[in-house]
Amino acid sequence: MRSVEGTPKVVSLNPDRRQSFYGRDIVSVKQFDREDLAFIMQVADEMRSIVRRVGATDLLKGYVLANLFYEPSTRTSSSFIAAMQRLGGAVIPIHGVQYSSVTKGESLPDTIRTLECYADVIVLRHPEVGASEVAARYASKPIISAGDGVGEHPTQGLLDLYTIQTELGTLEGLHVAMVGDLKHGRTVHSLARLLRLYGTRQTFVSPDILRLPEEIKQELIEAGCVVEETERVEDVIETADVIYVTRVQKERFADLHVYEAVKDYYEITPQLMARAKPKMALMHPLPRVGEIHYDVDDDPRAAYFRQMENGMYIRMALLAAVLGKA
Amino acid sequence: MRSVEGTPKVVSLNPDRRQSFYGRDIVSVKQFDREDLAFIMQVADEMRSIVRRVGATDLLKGYVLANLFYEPSTRTSSSFIAAMQRLGGAVIPIHGVQYSSVTKGESLPDTIRTLECYADVIVLRHPEVGASEVAARYASKPIISAGDGVGEHPTQGLLDLYTIQTELGTLEGLHVAMVGDLKHGRTVHSLARLLRLYGTRQTFVSPDILRLPEEIKQELIEAGCVVEETERVEDVIETADVIYVTRVQKERFADLHVYEAVKDYYEITPQLMARAKPKMALMHPLPRVGEIHYDVDDDPRAAYFRQMENGMYIRMALLAAVLGKA
Amino acid sequence: MRSVEGTPKVVSLNPDRRQSFYGRDIVSVKQFDREDLAFIMQVADEMRSIVRRVGATDLLKGYVLANLFYEPSTRTSSSFIAAMQRLGGAVIPIHGVQYSSVTKGESLPDTIRTLECYADVIVLRHPEVGASEVAARYASKPIISAGDGVGEHPTQGLLDLYTIQTELGTLEGLHVAMVGDLKHGRTVHSLARLLRLYGTRQTFVSPDILRLPEEIKQELIEAGCVVEETERVEDVIETADVIYVTRVQKERFADLHVYEAVKDYYEITPQLMARAKPKMALMHPLPRVGEIHYDVDDDPRAAYFRQMENGMYIRMALLAAVLGKA
Numbered sequence: 001m002r003s004v005e006g007t008p009k010v011v012s013l014n015p016d017r018r019q020s021f022y023g024r025d026i027v028s029v030k031q032f033d034r035e036d037l038a039f040i041m042q043v044a045d046e047m048r049s050i051v052r053r054v055g056a057t058d059l060l061k062g063y064v065l066a067n068l069f070y071e072p073s074t075r076t077s078s079s080f081i082a083a084m085q086r087l088g089g090a091v092i093p094i095h096g097v098q099y100s101s102v103t104k105g106e107s108l109p110d111t112i113r114t115l116e117c118y119a120d121v122i123v124l125r126h127p128e129v130g131a132s133e134v135a136a137r138y139a140s141k142p143i144i145s146a147g148d149g150v151g152e153h154p155t156q157g158l159l160d161l162y163t164i165q166t167e168l169g170t171l172e173g174l175h176v177a178m179v180g181d182l183k184h185g186r187t188v189h190s191l192a193r194l195l196r197l198y199g200t201r202q203t204f205v206s207p208d209i210l211r212l213p214e215e216i217k218q219e220l221i222e223a224g225c226v227v228e229e230t231e232r233v234e235d236v237i238e239t240a241d242v243i244y245v246t247r248v249q250k251e252r253f254a255d256l257h258v259y260e261a262v263k264d265y266y267e268i269t270p271q272l273m274a275r276a277k278p279k280m281a282l283m284h285p286l287p288r289v290g291e292i293h294y295d296v297d298d299d300p301r302a303a304y305f306r307q308m309e310n311g312m313y314i315r316m317a318l319l320a321a322v323l324g325k326a
Numbered sequence: 327m328r329s330v331e332g333t334p335k336v337v338s339l340n341p342d343r344r345q346s347f348y349g350r351d352i353v354s355v356k357q358f359d360r361e362d363l364a365f366i367m368q369v370a371d372e373m374r375s376i377v378r379r380v381g382a383t384d385l386l387k388g389y390v391l392a393n394l395f396y397e398p399s400t401r402t403s404s405s406f407i408a409a410m411q412r413l414g415g416a417v418i419p420i421h422g423v424q425y426s427s428v429t430k431g432e433s434l435p436d437t438i439r440t441l442e443c444y445a446d447v448i449v450l451r452h453p454e455v456g457a458s459e460v461a462a463r464y465a466s467k468p469i470i471s472a473g474d475g476v477g478e479h480p481t482q483g484l485l486d487l488y489t490i491q492t493e494l495g496t497l498e499g500l501h502v503a504m505v506g507d508l509k510h511g512r513t514v515h516s517l518a519r520l521l522r523l524y525g526t527r528q529t530f531v532s533p534d535i536l537r538l539p540e541e542i543k544q545e546l547i548e549a550g551c552v553v554e555e556t557e558r559v560e561d562v563i564e565t566a567d568v569i570y571v572t573r574v575q576k577e578r579f580a581d582l583h584v585y586e587a588v589k590d591y592y593e594i595t596p597q598l599m600a601r602a603k604p605k606m607a608l609m610h611p612l613p614r615v616g617e618i619h620y621d622v623d624d625d626p627r628a629a630y631f632r633q634m635e636n637g638m639y640i641r642m643a644l645l646a647a648v649l650g651k652a
Numbered sequence: 653m654r655s656v657e658g659t660p661k662v663v664s665l666n667p668d669r670r671q672s673f674y675g676r677d678i679v680s681v682k683q684f685d686r687e688d689l690a691f692i693m694q695v696a697d698e699m700r701s702i703v704r705r706v707g708a709t710d711l712l713k714g715y716v717l718a719n720l721f722y723e724p725s726t727r728t729s730s731s732f733i734a735a736m737q738r739l740g741g742a743v744i745p746i747h748g749v750q751y752s753s754v755t756k757g758e759s760l761p762d763t764i765r766t767l768e769c770y771a772d773v774i775v776l777r778h779p780e781v782g783a784s785e786v787a788a789r790y791a792s793k794p795i796i797s798a799g800d801g802v803g804e805h806p807t808q809g810l811l812d813l814y815t816i817q818t819e820l821g822t823l824e825g826l827h828v829a830m831v832g833d834l835k836h837g838r839t840v841h842s843l844a845r846l847l848r849l850y851g852t853r854q855t856f857v858s859p860d861i862l863r864l865p866e867e868i869k870q871e872l873i874e875a876g877c878v879v880e881e882t883e884r885v886e887d888v889i890e891t892a893d894v895i896y897v898t899r900v901q902k903e904r905f906a907d908l909h910v911y912e913a914v915k916d917y918y919e920i921t922p923q924l925m926a927r928a929k930p931k932m933a934l935m936h937p938l939p940r941v942g943e944i945h946y947d948v949d950d951d952p953r954a955a956y957f958r959q960m961e962n963g964m965y966i967r968m969a970l971l972a973a974v975l976g977k978a
Contacts (some may be wrong), residue, residue, distance in 0.1 A: 028896050055446070056387035064707035075440055078418045082390050082444035085416035092730045092739035093419060093745060106939035109946075114727055115937060117961040118734035120707070286440060287432035296436075309443035379715035381772070401766055404744045408716050408770035411742035419745060612766060613758035620761075635769035 013301050021321035025136035026144040029157040029190045034197050041162050043317035043326045044310070050087055051313070059325050060089035066119035066214075067110070069095045069146070070126045075286060075308070076146050076156075080123050087325075089305040092119060109138040116141040121323060128204040142322040150184050150252060155318060157190025159311040164195075164242055166310065167281040177236035179205040179266055180246035180291060187285045188246055189215035189216055193317060196223035203228040203236050207262045209284055210248070233266055237275050243268070243281045245291045266290045283307055344625040347647035350563055351462035352470040354590045355483040355516045361525050367488050368635070369643035377412055377639070385651050386415035392445035394437070394474070396422045396452045401612060402472050402482075402636070405451050409641035413651075418445060437466040442467040447649060450474075457604040468648040476510050476578060477648045481644060482611060483516025485637040490521075490568055492636065493607040493629050503562035505531040505592055506617060507570035513611045514572055521550035529554040529562045533588045536574070558593055563601050569594070571617045594618045599625055609633055659906055661776055677788035681809040681842045686849050693814050695969035695978045696962070703738055703965070711977050712741035718771035721747045721798070721970060722778045724927040726962070727799050727938060728808075732775045735794060735967035741975075768793040776800075794974040802836050807896040807970060808924060808937060809842025811839040811963040816847075818962065819933040819955050822852040824856035829888035829920055831857040832898035838899055839937045841868055843913070848875035853881040855888045859914045862900070885918055889927050895920070896935045899945045920944045928973065933957055 021040070024031075032040075034036040050057050069077050072095070087186045092115075101197050103199050108126070112135045115122055122142055124135050126147040128293055132145035132152070147153035165171055178188045182204050193216065202225055211229060230236070245268055255260040268282065273296055276282075281303040284292055288304075296302050302309065321326040347366070350357075358366075376383050389412040389525070392502050394590065395403050398421070434452070440460045440490055441448055450461050451472040458471035458478070473479035491497055502521055504514045506638075507529050518528060519542065537555060546553050562649045571594055579585040594608065599622055602608075610618055610630040620626050646652040675694070676683075684692075690885060702709050721729050724747070733743050744767075760778070764787045767774055775906040776787050777798035784804070786795035799805035819821055828847055830840045834856050845868065854877055863881060872879050880969045882888070888895065897920055905911040920934065925948055928934075933955040936944055940956075948954050972978040 056390075062706060064737055065709075072782070074420055074437070078392065078420060078441060078444050081418045082416075084417075085390055086388070090734075092733045092737075094726055094730060107940065110939060111726070114960050117731060117957060118730050118964050183842050276581050287430065287436060305443060307848065308440050312444050382716075400746055400763070404718065404746060404767060405772050407744045408742075410713070411716055411744075615758065615763060631765050631769060634766050638770050 004113055005140055020324070021318070022318060022326065023142060024326035025132075025139075025142055026154055026318055027132040027136050028145075028152050028194045029154045030230075032158075032194070033156075036159065037137070037158070037197070038193065038276060039159060039326075040314070040317050040321060043167055043321060044162055044313040046097065047086075047316040047320075048310075049311040052230070053318075056086040056088060058088035059320055060084065060087035060323060063089040063121070063323060064092060064116040064119045064237055065319065066092045066120060067121045068115065068124050069220070070124075070131075071147075073125055073146070073314060076125065076311075077198055079308075079311045080144075080315050080319075083312050084321055086312070087270055087319060089319070103194060108134055112139050112143070115291075119318060126224050140286060144318060144322065147186060152184055152188050153186045154185045155315055157194050158246070158318070159307065159314040160187065160191045160283065160285070161194045163263060163283060163307045163310045164281060164316050165304060166281070167264050171195070171200075173199050173201075174241040175201045175205040175236075175239055176202070176242040176244065177205055177233075177240040178212075178244045178246070179233055180212045180249045181252070181262075182206045182246070183210045184249060184252035185246045188212070188244065191244065192216060196220045196225050201226040201228070203240070205230050205233055205236060205266070207231060207264065207265050209258065233268070233272065240280060240285060241277065242281050242322065243276070245288075246285060247287065247289055264324060267295055270299070276301065328500075336452045340646075342515060346650070347644070347652065348650035350639070350648055351458075351465070351468055352480055352648065353440055353452060353458040353462050353622065354471075354478050354517045354615040354643055355374050355480045357480075358484075358520070362518065363484070363487065363523070366484060366640070366643050366647060367491055369647060370488055370639040373639040374644075382412040382414060383551060384414035385646055386410065386413035386649060388400065389413075389415040389649055390418060390445045391415055391645065392420060392441040392448045392592075395442065396450075396457075399451055399472070402451065402637075405637045406470075406472065406645075409638050409645055412638070413642055413645060415645070416512050426543075431647075434460055438465050438469070447645060450635075470644060470648065473512060476512055479512045479516050481519050481637070482513045483494050484644070485633065486513065486570070486609065486611070486637075486638040487637045488518045488640050489609060489629055489633040490607060493632070494567055494605070497521070497526075497634065498624045499525050499527070501529070501562075501565055502568040502570065503529040503531055503559075503566040503573070504570045505559055506573075507536045507574045507578070507588075508532040509536045510578035511572045514538070514570070518542055522546045522551050525550060527552040527554070529543060529556060531559055531562060531564070532591070535584065537586060542568040545638070559594070563598055564603070566606060568607050568609060569602070571614075572611060573613065573615055573617055577637050577651045592618060592634060594616055594649060596621050596625070598629065602627065653818060667727060671735070672976070673970070674976035675794055676974055677784075677791070677794055678806055678974065679784040680797075680804050680897050681806045681845045682766075683771075683806075684810075684846070689810070689813065689846065689849070691829055691978075692810060692966070692969050692973060693817055695973060696814055696965040699965040699968040699972075700962075701740075708738040710817050711737035711972055712736065712975060713740040715739075715773070715975055716744060716771045717741055717971065718744045718767040718774045719746060719785060720767060720774060720776050722783075723725065723799075725777055725798070726737065728963075730776065731960070731963045732796075732971075733966050735964050735971055736961055738964070739968055739971060741971070742912075760786055763937060764791050764795070773971060784906070796970060799838060802838055802877035803840045804818065806841050807963070807967055808839045810841045810970070811845050811959065811966040812839065812896070812935065812937070813846045814966050815955055815959045815962045816933060819895060819958070820931070821850075823847070823865060825851050825853075826892055826893040827853045827855070827888075828862075828894040828896065829855040829857055829885075829892040829894045830898070831885055833862045833900045833904070834858040835862045836901060836904035839896040840864070843896065844868055846879050848872045851876060853878040855882060855892070856884055857888060857918070859917050861910065862914060867907070885924065887921070888896065889924055893929065894933050894935060897926070897940075898937060899939065899941055899943055900931070916942060920931075920948060922947050922951070928953065 010227040075110040126148045131148040202211035248263045284304040355565035452474045455475040457474040463471040574589045607629040688897040778800045781801040781803035783800040788795040900915045
């Protein structure tokens with residue numbers, strides 16, 4: 001086990017943004033401080049309570065969301081659509097480049113500036129790193145990133161953080177193990193960066209060629225996190241409060257031989273879970289293709305479907321917040 | 327004309343399910359007894375009345391439907407979308423596998439368990455026989471099948487039954503002729519099974535290679551229906567109360583030579599209709615590609631567009647019923 | 653500069669249709685007279701006021717729009733979806749032929765007659781000239797054309813006219829220059845025909861092979877417009893009240909060598925705009941692929957994004973009008 005330590009410290013970014021999310025773009029987890037995160041998780045709690053009691057509200061009645069997906073993502077797009085609808089708002093679904101002006105050669109800024117003529121907020125999924133920031137620069141309405149390439153996926157990071165909070169009751173000083181493709185996995189990058197604010201111990205479990213980028217590791221150390229790396233899940237299974245498993249994503253590999261060599265590297269089984277702490281959370285951003293055995297699904301520590309549900313509450317919270325209705 | 331007879335009897339399945347459709351999956355016409363069918367057709371009548379008077383209700387305000395189509399079907403998907411919207415509910419449209427986690431290798435149960443985190447009810451169209459039952463087994467929210475492969479298409483069966491009821495005022499003891507591809511035609515299979523509950527005489531008109539599967543024929547005979555087979559529409563045109571024509575579906579044939587040989591086997595023309603009973607119903611699940619001549623459209627007995635409209639009322643009734651609001 | 657003059661006259665078509673748009677199809681700009689246009693622009697003004705004050709209304713609550721697009725068009729489809737939603741109505745999105753019964757060989761009239769079983773109004777985009785008129789002939793519910801091939805695009809024409817009205821405060825006697833592919837550009841055809849009612853001077857600026865069809869030129873002359881043609885933007889830049897630039901659309905060319913030869917023929921630059929009148933409107937139906945330099949975007953005379961926004965108000969006005977709620 002490779003270990004790199006640092007000293008915990010309180011991180012407080014952008015104190016002036018605390019008052020309100022109103023009109024803000026959501027393009028990176030780096031834009032949030034602990035007060036921001038506490039606020040949005042509190043709003044998500046309220047959203048969960050509303051949905052469980054009455055299904056929906058009229059908070060965003062009269063508002064329109066343009067859901068602009070240049071890449072397929074059933075899960076994320078459906079989550080945003082449901083979130084907007086349960087807030088009483090409407091959705092323009094734009095799924096698939098073939099319906100898009102992109103096929104006519106239009107630039108992203110022009111597409112964004114057109115859609116904001118019709119909509120009050122734009123959710124953008126794009127294959128290129130940085131696309132959300134470009135969109136945000138040109139838009140006068142709020143842009144919420146739904147993931148850009150191997151870059152950021154901030155709402156996934158927020159829903160993962162919120163899931164840890166709801167599963168374990170705290171975020172402070174936890175031991176979190178991330179497992180799988182840590183090189184390309186943007187969900188891991190986003191979550192690791194959020195957890196740096198809470199004095200966590202983070203262990204990164206991956207084959208050597210899929211290790212966490214050095215840049216992120218340095219960010220965590222500078223923020224005072226304890227950072228460790230290993231190739232074996234067995235090294236963390238008994239101590240981790242959270243095990244966060246990710247899929248090795250075929251579409252991120254230029255060389256399919258490399259993909260074949262590492263794709264079945266990890267599988268969480270009931271046998272492995274038998275050694276884990278009685279109170280811990282097994283998470284996965286889904287879809288899974290073998291990283292977690294189906295027999296684990298009934299384990300009360302298997303949190304991945306609750307994680308999905310939390311995604312809707314976090315997105316409801318963000319939509320309400322950037323439109324000034326939280 | 328090949329004829330196989332049986333003794334009529336009263337069929338009453340699942341008496342304990344009569345009270346309510348609340349929380350039920352709709353995956354097969356076999357799950358309904360006459361009381362179920364009477365109930366759902368009565369609710370459909372109420373839905374028709376609401377739509378004709380005021381267009382829509384708020385019965386399902388705050389509810390969300392995930393409309394999950396792994397196969398193209400404008401007609402069925404549009405019908406469900408309109409049904410949910412006219413009930414005041416919202417729809418997550420998921421049309422086209424390319425937008426789906428399926429392309430990332432996800433299993434159907436995982437997709438279903440994810441979508442039910444966002445939605446209150448899931449409509450599923452899938453190319454594989456039995457997919458709806460698999461989905462229903464894993465889901466905690468109601469699943470409504472919108473057709474799976476050459477298997478069942480229960481809501482089509484229900485709307486067809488409802489159309490016969492509204493066109494002719496009764497279902498008892500009718501002579502119903504089914505015409506076309508009776509081997510692959512799941513709409514025929516579903517309707518035939520429903521009609522077995524009403525002491526009907528059913529004549530199956532098809533080329534020899536497209537005959538009704540023996541298994542279904544046996545079910546009908548056991549239920550006491552009169553079952554006949556012929557290759558000629560002329561044998562039924564003068565006596566049938568209902569002529570139900572189906573398309574020979576190219577996509578169901580592995581060998582296109584076989585398709586070419588039978589695709590233009592039947593065409594209902596004004597000349598043929600001149601010999602039919604003055605009060606009868608000519609039906610077709612649509613789309614048609616030549617089985618019914620356009621000149622028949624203005625015939626008052628041509629019921630196929632009313633049949634489409636009835637589809638919306640039946641689906642409104644089912645959505646309201648499984649969500650406990652009928 | 654080639655010049656062809658005519659005598660202005662008052663044109664008044666279909667006086668009996670003035671009272672109301674209720675139940676009308678919108679398939680051609682030729683169907684409108686000045687009173688129709690004044691009415692619909694006044695309703696659009698009211699829609700703009702509603703959207704700016706409160707975002708949406710419940711005017712079309714309980715109504716359903718089928719948005720049937722056989723060709724990709726993010727812009728137009730999103731505009732109609734937002735328009736319907738901001739009126740409180742619901743939308744069945746049918747985007748992409750692969751989801752359509754068309755792939756099963758169904759005729760357009762059958763598709764239309766099916767969709768009007770579910771919806772109260774149908775918006776149709778189709779690649780073939782005349783498709784909207786065919787649809788309107790078979791439909792009992794209103795059809796609104798969203799463009800058919802190189803034929804008409806009436807709602808685009810209306811939003812362009814409305815933009816000129818709002819930008820310049822009048823439509824009477826303006827000098828309007830149309831630039832680009834005037835042969836295939838249906839937006840140009842529609843706008844030119846509408847402007848014939850206002851005694852305009854219209855200058856058509858294009859390479860020789862992309863000149864305005866003779867038929868339209870004759871219509872304008874007969875209506876009393878001053879009609880001119882040139883190959884150089886420089887000929888109109890100093891006098892035009894409106895410069896309407898269009899993209900050379902690759903998809904309209906059978907021979908790509910011809911496309912390559914003319915595609916970069918025109919570009920509006922800040923240098924060119926420096927010579928234009930201080931009060932004028934630079935318009936473009938978008939998407940653009942180089943016809944207007946991005947540095948022009950901040951020029952207050954650059955009206956193309958306001959033009960997009962106006963599209964939503966015009967479509968709200970049309971939807972409300974044909975459903976009898978304007």
